[in-house]
Amino acid sequence: MASESLSSSVNAKDRAASILETNGFILSATIGSGSYATVKSAYSQVHKTKVAIKIVSKKKAPDDYISKFLPREIQVVKLLKHPNLVCFIQSIETTNRVYIAMELAENGDLLDFIKGHGAVPEAQTGVWFHQFVDGIEYCHQHGVVHRDLKCENLLLNKNNVLKITDFGFARNGMLSADSNRPKLSETYCGSYAYAPPEILCGIPYNPMLSDIWSMGVVLFTMMFGRLPYDDTNHKILLHQVQKPPVFPPGKNVTEDAKDLMCRILSPAKRRIQMDEIRKDHWFKRIAPKVNKKLSVQNKKESKVEVVEPEAINNDSTKSKQGGTEKGALDWKPEKEEKKKKATNKTKKETTPQ
């Protein structure tokens, strides 16, 4: 019995590898896993570079995920093209699985980074939070809400540029045509630890404002190296989210940064909106200067260089991200950083606490 199931899983692996090979991908190691997906790195023979492939088993995932959320995820990622969103390359569907090929984020996710390094220095938090705001503002302007923003879904590429991923709970068309105001959501999505009070109370919510709350939870987690709310007990959690955040003592976080966190982690009625985040004192003060480069000390490796995001792509590329073959041919890996140039410039060093 055991050897039968072992051989069937070996066969399944072989089949997956051969389907991907037919599409020009040589499958490699597992680099992550989530609720229903395994993510592996692969080499794309078409693009001549490493990519990531999210593999979802139709048999293992719940029916509503396969019939509703997964098709939405694919639809949404095809629409979006921004330097701070993981770029979609191609989707392949077979009887038993769905494969989503995308840009690889070599430095893994933000949760692992924080687990490895502890709290992120404020200057670096500023760089990543700016990139986060750029990516989510772009989504919201296109009527897309993410609804599952958390550190595990924020990736870092080899230049430590932040890339938002996992649009598994995302929805598009959330701006009503007449007023350009967001429609309300009723379905609960995401993790409790990142959920705003209105979701925890089960009332219809503005999903853009709820994304902003989750961004505040990520900001706090970067600054303090731990989550602001305890999600192990629903009653305690509900109580905590309805009060201003409590900042751990002994951390050297500036008052204007705390002020922004308080303005984000507020009741929906008073919560700061994206355009107000852009005008916020800390957000403007910490703004990465053009051409300024920062680096953080990596405990395991020698040094991780952190660069500014590239200029925002305009929408003309949007429709090209569509169908399977088209997406695959259109996607180009980001250009290599010109290393010589970078080392000539003044670097500001920040060390994680």
Ligand SMILES: Nc1ncnc2c1ncn2[C@@H]1O[C@H](COP(=O)(O)OP(=O)(O)O)[C@@H](O)[C@H]1O
């Ligand atoms: N493009 C990628 N590059 C590198 N790692 C990735 C990539 N996509 C996902 N991962 C890793 O795999 C994990 C699960 O992927 P995700 O898309 O979030 O799946 P799920 O929908 O199951 O949560 C992520 O948290 C991350 O650690």
Ligand SMILES: [Mg+2]
């Ligand atoms: Mg995920």
